[in-house]
Amino acid sequence: MTPFAKKVYKIVLSIPLGEVRTYKWVAGRAGRPKAARAVGTILKNNPYPLIIPCHRVVNSGGRPGGYIFGSKAKQSLLNLERQIKDLVI
Numbered sequence: 001m002t003p004f005a006k007k008v009y010k011i012v013l014s015i016p017l018g019e020v021r022t023y024k025w026v027a028g029r030a031g032r033p034k035a036a037r038a039v040g041t042i043l044k045n046n047p048y049p050l051i052i053p054c055h056r057v058v059n060s061g062g063r064p065g066g067y068i069f070g071s072k073a074k075q076s077l078l079n080l081e082r083q084i085k086d087l088v089i
Helices: 003-013 023-029 036-044 071-088
Strands: none
Touching: 003 023, 003 036, 023 036
């Protein structure tokens, strides 16, 4: 795993429950603001999708984008997280 990939995973782990960020935002936080596509590739290869919440990363238009379990599953996870967040906060 590259140092950049490690940064990306660490940043994605910091995205709060029920919230989303863009691939561009993650790339910028990782120090490579023009590497949004690289972030997408890294997240596509996420070895721990249930632990590292790559489903919280969306495209710049706010659409879900890709996800290892499909875009419908990604949207369902986001909806579930928002419901959980509403219950506990």
